[in-house]
Amino acid sequence: MSSKRSLVGILLSSPTLAVLFFLLIGVSAHAADPAVVNSPEAIEVGKTVFNANCKTCHKLDQKYIGPALRGATDRNSAEWVKTWIKNSGEVIASGDSYAVALYKEYNNSIMPAYTFLSDAELDGLLSYIEYGDVVDPNAAAATIGGETGAVGAGGGIPSEYLTVILGVLILVLLLILVVLGLIISVLTKYINRQDLPEDDKEFVSQKFELGKVFKSDAFIIVITALVIALVAKTAIDGLYSVGVQQGYAPAQPIAFSHALHAGQYEIACQYCHTGVEIGKSANIPSANICMNCHTHIQNVGGKEGISPEIQKIYNAVDNNQPIEWVRVHNLPDLAYFNHSQHVAVGGIECQTCHGPIQEMEVVGQHSSLTMGWCIDCHRQTEVATQGNAYYDKLVQLHSDSKDALKVKDIGGLECAKCHY
Template sequence: MMAMISCILKTTHKIFLAFLLTLAVTFGAQAQGESEQAEIATKGVEPGSTEGAETGSADPAVIDAGAALFKNNCAVCHSAGSDVIVGPGLKGVTGRRSESWLVSWIKNSQALIQSGDADAVAVYNEYNKQAMPSFAFSDDEIKSILAYIDAQANVAAAVPTTVAGPEGTTPGENIGTDAIGAVGGYLDIILVVLIVVLIVLVVTLLLISSLLKNYLNKNRELTEDDKEVVNQRFDFSKVYKSKAVRTLVMLIFVVVLLDLALGKVMGIGIQEGYAPKQPIAFSHKLHAGEHQIDCNYCHTTVYESKSASIPSANICMNCHSQIKKESPEIQKIYTAIERNKPIEWVRIHNLPDLAYFNHSQHTQVGGVECQTCHGPIEEMDVVYQYSSLTMGWCIDCHRETPLNTEGNEYYDNLVKLHEASSKGAFTVASNGGTECSKCHY
């Protein structure tokens, strides 16, 4: 009988510990599952992607060239869809106007208006007589822009039919993530049921153990040894008085303290996450994200110079001479212009004077995207330093980034020498990108 009681008590303790472990694993798995569902739900076709859509008969290279011209020159005033920004949305413009008229209008809209062209005058008057800048584009360049606009219209038309769902679903409905969510809901129900069963089981065993203790204490003559077994209690004082436990706690404390101290020391001079308050509340999420204004439109030297320029007030006024003129933030631009003083933007990304960095070498020659170093800038209401910008961070990038050597005779002999001595890719480091004098001279 006593052996059975002892076994029940031990079993109860084991089940209780298993219950606690199950809770920890359950909630950990649930949290991981939710994060994976969120990750899957946020995955999709990138903005501007033409995946799964028809782009017409135009050469993809022509469309790409037109996309670059449009984003750098036109997107600040026009959308490729139906939205009106400063000027009209350009969706379907090739169907409304002839190609020769569009070429003349884009090259020199004022000349076309002054010639008395009825359509040109009508557009000019409809949009508050806002003069469109003249562009020194060739006919082929203008045609590439028009090809891009047509391709974007085809993409928009194809989006509702790209996802084939079961009957009863609407075009564009996200069937995959809904199904994942339903499965996750069933798993949550199963986990809750298991937890309830475990709780009931533990409570039942504790009640049985208590009843048996009372029965034995009242109705049986027990020896001292038996009483000790029946009425045994867990002594928590033995745990914290144990030398092993104290040693373990002390080691954990020392390790945590060293980790915190090392993190603080290694973080000296690193401004990752730095987000200063700017003199004007400018949102990159609105401009670069929603309106898709190309970075090069405001930072005009990012592909041409050692430094990416800070946009001047007149660049802002290209749009805000017509848009939201009464906004308190826009009025700050007007004030700066009236006082003939530059807007005092606060610099965010600072490199030490001892390090040489060339923007154009990375963006123009290397083809590095802005987001590689600056993060998802098109999603930031307030810009912050995304990357650590440490020497180790730069060197790791140079070690991992392969160089595009195709069609460049400068690299021919270097690539041959590299292939003769190494099986790895020809990276920036292979071309001296990790030498000290590359950045420090």
């Protein structure tokens, strides 16, 4: 099963994943299913299914929106669990007491029916739940400690040290100027004691007048050149910044926090931005996508006491009015950019262009998104050729080169690639 198909399934079905594996926490023990094996192939298949369908609401070793899943096949029959995943509604309708109790406990929430999952995918999912991503706390602590030490040992010079060095250099320059002034003063006194012609004595004895320096032609020319250079640089910088919205972070009609949803709760970007892997645009999520979760995980007893921001979502749904989000990233019409080409084919992470989106309370444009910025990326980014037969011939033709195959080598710098 492709992750793309799983994503479509999760978005078109009822999105309440919180009860996806509630029956996995039953009290009776069962023998391990022979299909649940500790093999890298099965675990990899299961991890793909888990990330596409379950990650939003479940973790393996701790309770999240749904229960922790590790040990599920020890507590329940694997075959029965697969039946539950494929159609939990039928299990509840059959009168299973435990299923009915959980259904009522969680506000009568019905999980989506994953009928499109094959038996092999379900077996892989259970294998991943039991054996995948096992973390040894002692090893994790040692790794963290090692990484911390490496950063401390290999890090660059702190900015505080650079400030001190700069201050010392300025102080040394001032001392040099003072010493030069003292040397000039001593030499002047010494020369004045010598038997010199009157013209020379007058030249040596002349006093420094700051006013004459300001009025001199050389000083006026230098200052004029500096002013012209500064004005020209300011004008050029202003021209280059036309249309560049880097740092633009407008207030939105609803105070949606990516730091909370994408960061703390680790909701995948693809869950809300549904078109990112299948189309040119990533799509702005509708209020219905928001309600997929907020219908069930907040204010189970009703709408009373909900926050003003969540109430705006309810109002949009009740009035059948779209939320008027303010667009942040906006390329000019003359530029063509396809999200699926970069994300699904190129394997580019969202953060590459959008920055640390999982840390943003208010979304702002992180990168400049200028033509030069895109071209630099095409010059530096290696093509993800592994497992993609489309590039086999290109890799073969490029094999004589010492450098890796990059986007620039497959036409990434051609004008027609990005401009109609």
